[in-house]
Amino acid sequence: MKIDINEIFSSHTGVLDFDVTSDGIREITETGMIPDYVRIPDDGIRVTGQFRSAGEFIYLSASVTVRYKTDCDRCLREIDGETSFDLRRSVAVSGGAGRGQTVPDDGVDEEDVIAATDGVVDLDPVLAEEIALMLPTHFLCSEDCPGLCPVCGRLRGDPECKCAEKKEIDPRLAILKKLLDNSEEV
Numbered sequence: 021m022k023i024d025i026n027e028i029f030s031s032h033t034g035v036l037d038f039d040v041t042s043d044g045i046r047e048i049t050e051t052g053m054i055p056d057y058v059r060i061p062d063d064g065i066r067v068t069g070q071f072r073s074a075g076e077f078i079y080l081s082a083s084v085t086v087r088y089k090t091d092c093d094r095c096l097r098e099i100d101g102e103t104s105f106d107l108r109r110s111v112a113v114s115g116g117a118g119r120g121q122t123v124p125d126d127g128v129d130e131e132d133v134i135a136a137t138d139g140v141v142d143l144d145p146v147l148a149e150e151i152a153l154m155l156p157t158h159f160l161c162s163e164d165c166p167g168l169c170p171v172c173g174r175l176r177g178d179p180e181c182k183c184a185e186k187k188e189i190d191p192r193l194a195i196l197k198k199l200l201d202n203s204e205e206v
């Protein structure tokens with residue numbers, strides 16, 4: 021995802037608003053930072069925000085929304101996920117218009133700086149990094165997902181699964197159950 025910020029150098033407001041949706045995420049998945057059980061569609065990443073030129077510095081502030089599909093940790097059903105987070109960076113400009121604009125000397129970590137080459141900012145590396153950090157580590161289709169029966173592989177509680185019934189009754193108790201069943205019938 022590349023954004024051309026050249027117009028900010030001629031703009032009198034010094035602000036460039038943008039709203040970009042990905043049209044491919046190969047460059048993000050190729051970093052190897054996104055776990056492969058998280059499947060992001062080509063248009064799954066949306067970044068909205070602005071670049072702001074303040075004195076000799078340029079700042080990016082944006083919000084990122086990522087839609088993806090993954091599998092429930094317990095029942096393995098496919099589920100839809102969405103993660104949102106804010107992204108703030110300083111921009112170091114090299115080449116083209118605005119060359120020589122630098123980032124503040126102090127108060128900014130080098131990790132918080134992204135590069136604009138010939139006035140174009142490539143957000144993919146920083147997006148890959150942030151998405152990897154912000155993704156949940158556990159995925160459930162619902163908080164009370166019962167998971168799968170280890171014997172037949174059906175969802176626990178599925179009427180078709182009779183495994184629990186069969187397994188839970190100790191043969192020594194079966195005789196007692198029979199007695200109880202009989203007494204209920206009386």
Ligand SMILES: [Zn+2]
Pocket residue numbers: 092093094095096097160161162165166167
């Ligand atoms: Zn589940």
Ligand SMILES: [Zn+2]
Pocket residue numbers: 169170171172173174181182183184
């Ligand atoms: Zn079962």
